[in-house]
Amino acid sequence: MTKSRSVINDRVAPNPVNAEGVIKGSVQLIHAVGMHARPAVKLVKLAKRFQCQIAMRVAGRVDWVDAKSLTKVMATRAARDSIIEFEASGADASAAVAALVTLIAQDFPDGGH
Amino acid sequence: MASPSARFIFEGRTASPGFARGPLVRIDQAPRTSRPPGTRYEEESALRAALDETADQIATLAGAAGGDAAAILEFQLVLLEDASLIEPIFATIAAGTAADAAWSQGLAEQIAEYQAAPDEYQRARASDLIDLRDRVRAALIGGTGSCDQIPAGAVICAEDLPPSRFLEIDWSEGGGVALLQGSPTSHVAMLARSRGVPMIVQLGTLPRSAGTALLDGGEARLELDPTDAQVAAFETRRVAHVRASALTASLLTGPPATCGSETVGLHINIQRIADLDHPDARYADGIGLMRTEFLFADPAGMPDETTQLSVYEAVLHWASGRPVTIRTVDAGGDKPIPGFTEDGEANPFLGVRGLRLCLKRPEIFSVQLRALARAAVQGKLKVMFPMVTLPAEFIAARELFSGVVAELRSAGTAAALPELGMMVEVPAAALTIDAFPAAFFSIGSNDLAQYVMACDRSNGALGALIDPLNPALLELIRRTVEHGRRQGLGVSLCGDMAGEPRCAAALLRCGLREFSMNPASLARVKQSITAFGRERAP
Secondary structure (H helix, E strand, C coil), rough: CCCCCCCCHHCCCCCECCCCCEEEEECCCCCCCCCCCHHHHHHHHHCCEEEECEEEEECCCCCECCCCHHHHHHHCCCCCCCCEEEEEECCCCCHHHHHHHHHHHCCCCCCCC | CCCCCCHHHEEEEEEEEEEEEEEEEECCCCCCCCCCCCCCHHHHHHHHHHHHHHHHHHHHHHHHHHHHHHHHHCCCEEEEEEEHHHHHHHHHHHHHCCHHHHHHHHHHHHHHHHHCCCCHHHHHHHHHHHHHHHHHHHHHHHCCCCCCCCCCCCCEEEEEHHHHHHHHHCCCCEEEEEECCCCCCCHHHHHHHHHHCCCCECCCCCCCCCCEEEEEEEEEEEEECHHHHHHHHHHHHHHHHHHHHHHHHHHHHHHCCCCCCCECCEEECCCCCHHCCCCCCCHCCCEEEEHHHHHHCCCCCCCCCHHHHHHHHHHHHHHHCEEEEECCCCEECCCCCCCCCHHHHHHCHCCCCCHHHHHHHHHHHHHHHHHHHHHHHHEEEEEECCCCCCHHHHHHHHHHHHHHHHHHCCHHHHHHCCEEEEEEECHHHHHHHHHHHCEEEEEEEHHHHHHHCCCCCCHHCCCCCCCCCCCHHHHHHHHHHHHHHHHCCCCEEHHHHHHHHHHHHHHHHHHCEEEECCHHHHHHHHHHHHHHHHHHHH
C-alpha cells in the first residue's frame, strides 16, 4: 500500500459550486499502475450509487466520459499521477464528487460499502 | 541430428512455473453457428435473458472462488451492466439484427480497442471481453461451453483461457495450461500463479490432437506424445524441482550469503515490472539491473516523462528501501527501436548503441533523465549508463543529468542527482577503468565476453569460444573488482554468468561480492556461494 504518501490533502482540490449548480472536483491518481481494472471497477461501482450524472476526464484532455461506464473509464487509460476531474449535476452531486475524490485520494482502499 | 520426437516439443513463455503430466485436452471456441433472427421483441428478450444467465454464472463462480478471483470476475460483472456497452447493442437489434450477431459486433469493437492498446496489461484485458462474448453467445445459441468432461489432471490447451473458464476447472488433481496465445500479465496467469497451476503462454501452434502431454511451466516447454525416455527425464526433473523448491525456501529465508568474513550481495535483474512477481524476487538484496528498453518498445512512440516516472516509482516502491539500479536505455545492437536507433548499420553491435546513441539524441535521453531525477527523491535509486567507452562520454552524460536536475528544481519540481555508475562491457573501458569518475561499476559480462573474444554470442557455432570462464574475461573482471576495492567503489556483475552456479567460485576468487541475476537463479547461486564460503571459512 502507499501509506507513505501522506500528502492526500495537498492533492485534493476543493469542490466549488458554480452558477449552474455543477459540482466539480479534481484529484491526483496515485495508484501505482494507473486506472487498471480493479480501481476502475471500484470507481464505477461507487459512481453508480448516486443518482446524479457524473462526468470525468483526465485533466488536459477534451472529452468527458460517463463515470458510471466501466468501458469509458477504462478507455481513459489514465496514468499514475494524472489529475482526474469530475463534474456532477443533480440532487446528490456534492456527495458523489466528494466520495469519488476521496476514493482516488485514498488509493482505492478495500472493503468499501 | 534432431531426435525423432523433436517435432513434438514446443516452446512458449512462462506464465506460471511447475510440472504437469496428463492427457492433452483442447478446449475449443464457441460454435460459429448463428441463430435465425426473430422479431425485435424476441431478440431483445433473448439477449436480456442471455446477459442475466451469464451474470449468474460469473457471480456463482466468483462466490465460490472468493479473494483475488472474485475481484477479477467483478470486472466482467460490472461490464455486463455497463449501459454504454449494452445500449448500442440493443439499438442494433432494434435496427433489425439478430441478437447474437448484434452482441458479437458490439463486443468486437471493444475487444479490438483493447487488443490495440499500447501496454501489455491493457491488451491482456481483451481475453476478459472475449470470454463475455463467448458466454453470452453460448447462452443465446444454446452451446454448452461447460468443462464437465475434462478429466482430472489434464493439460488444457486453448487459444486463450479466460479467468472464468479457469475457475470452472477442477485443479485439485493437478494439471496445467498450454495456451497458443495469452500473456503472462493476464488475469488468468495471475490466478494460475497464485494457485500453483503451471501455465505456458504464446506457444504459437500445436497439433489438433495428442495423447499425453508433459508440461514444464518454468522452462516454458511442452512435450506431446513423449517417448518413455522423455517421460522418465521429465519425472526426474519434476522430483529435482520439488526437492529444490523445498531447499530454495529454506535457503533464501536463511542467513545472507558470505565469503570468508564478507557478505555477498545477491541482487536481481528485471526487464519489466512483472518480473518482480517471481516468488523468489522478494528475497533479493535489491535490484542490480533494471533494463528500460521495454519502455521504448511501444509502437506508439517514445514514452513520456510521466509514464517513465510511474514505472520507476513503482519499482522503488516495491524495493521499499533496498537499492535499485536502473540502466538508461540501451538501444541498438540487437535491440533496434524505430525512430531512435540508426538504420542500416552494417554491424550494429559495434555501432551507435547505448550511451553513444543517447548522447546523439539528447532530446530523447533528457526525458528519461528527467523521470529518473524525479524518481531519485523517492528511494535508494542508482543510475548507470550502458556501452561507455571513454571517460568523456560518462562526463558528458553526467553533465546532461546535472543540467536536468537543476532545471527541474528551478521549476519547483522535487528532483535529485542519483548516484551515477556505468556498465563495464567495452574492453577499452575495462582496461582503463581508473580513468572513469563513476561512483560504481556493473560488469556486463555478456557483451564484455563477446567483445573480448570477438564472438557473436548468438552464433551457436562459437559456443566453445565464448565460455565465460575464459581467463581473459576473468582477468578483466578481476582488475575491475580490484579497482573498486582500492577506491572504495561498488562493483557488481549483472551478466548471465552471475546466475550460473558453476561460475560462482571463479567470480568470488576474482574478489566479486555483488551478483545480480534473474530471480529464478537466486537460490542456486546462493547455494554455490555458501558452499564456496564454507570451504574458505577460517
